Amino acid sequence: MAMDELQMKDMLAEYGAETLRGISTFIPQKEPAKYLYELIADYPNRGGKGFRPGLCIATCKAFGGTLKEAKFTAVTLELLHNSFLIHDDVEDDSFYRRNKPTMHQANNKAIAINVGDAMNALSMLPLNRNKEILGDKIAQQLFLEIQHMVLECAEGQALELGWRKDNNCSLVEADYMRMILKKTCWYTCIHPIRMGAIIGSKGRTDPDKFNRLGYFMGASFQIQDDILNLVADQEKYGKEIGGDILEGKRTLMLIHLLSHCSPGELRFIQNYLRIPILDRREADAREIFSLMGKYGSVAHAKETSKYLAGAALKEFYTHFSPLPDSADKAFLESIILYMINRNY
């Protein structure tokens, strides 16, 4: 039976805190502290949701494994996630992350990029420690999972940045689904679930069967995050509201709008997206948001995200029903149900 939202969030926080403790043990206590090692702890300590470690640990435990067995992988996932965020914030020139100035705003771009690089390198340490508790074969399998995850993420980021660079306004929804599969889904859901199952089952489960579950969950999660960027309360969201429109991010809403608006409106949006980010006017961003309302782009995105979460729930029941009932299995189910029932 699924648990309620509060219990689910408590469990997520518990696994997140455990991962955070793990991260701190891997940060060297040495110089240069001020310009590097102290900064590495900055993003993880800002209170992220710990979604990826949570998925990995819970899946591992649902498959009969232990938190101890999944912990090193969870630490690797969270370190890599935070390094992606630092680099992502530089690439997007974002101002806020989790209610505080982004790493490059608080320091500078060069230092931020360097901190991200160091976090990438540090994330390899816990991954290597997997050999000690899981054996060479599974540790090597997990290494390849991480390698694929990082590369897919870079490919997804490349697609998105390339579209913005070339001011691509002729994208279709399949392009968006491909981009978020690469940029978000592999590293947010597919690989954390795959790796949790590999660890928990001691390598006896075929991880490929979780690809759809992770993809549907990740896509639903990303679309909801993009919607929140437009309609959320800024304090709760932790980033500037409407920032995606100002940055010209190719979200599902923008792609939907581009394919439904009038020729005149299309020209207006194309011209807006053509000018450099810092020269874009907030009034124009508001106008684009208003057009998204006019053409039902936000409603369409909400609907799409719910359908995908529904498909994720079906996949979850297919692959997790044969497992014995446990708090972790209920936790995973609750995450998906939360996505389905989410209100903005």
Place this chain on the structure above:
Amino acid sequence: MPNQKNDRKKGNTGRRRRPEDTAWIDTDRVVNKAQHIVSSAVNVLEEEIAAGILAAKRIEKKLIDVDEIRSNPDDLINRIRRDSHEALDLYIDAFASLSGKLNTIIESLKSEPPEKQAATNTHTQKNRAEVIILEPDAPLKPGGSCTLTLGLQEDTQGASGKVSLRKSDFVGPDDRIISKRAITIVPRTLIIKADVEKEISITVKLPKNSFPGIYNAFLTDRYNPLIRIILAIHVTE
């Protein structure tokens, strides 16, 4: 940014949404749209996975230098070693499949009339005498457990031997599997001597979702392949 208003015109039909009236919901449209979105997503995923496999194969092809492998016997041996591990995995899978077949044979023997069984026994007695069948007195319910005890001692006077039991999954009706994790063997390894009987405790804890039927698992000794034990359980609803 302000929240968008919901009472906009519907794009396709021009009808106005009436919040108090749910008749406007077109279930076919909703189902079709959901199917369309999910199947488009699946197509993207399948394409990407296929592209990834293709790219990996291309890299693999570039990396394999047949001449170099042939000219380097040490590396060739390492590759054979690696392949042997894979072969061992395949062997274990085949072993699990064989235990499934064994289950079917035992089931058919049980259902044969006694006279026919006696006739069969004369042919197979020698082999069957080496197989120990362990089964609890009563059927088990899903989620239930039982503990069986097995006494072992060394046959040869003055000798001692090491016993370490390995286990297979339970195989039941319609090739249903109960994972070998349901079986706990204590101790896993022990030394046996002549005239001293030592006991091994075998506990079966069934998952709550176990399907009813008769299941068999195969236990064998790592050091003495002649020790063959069939663990038979009956799961009831």
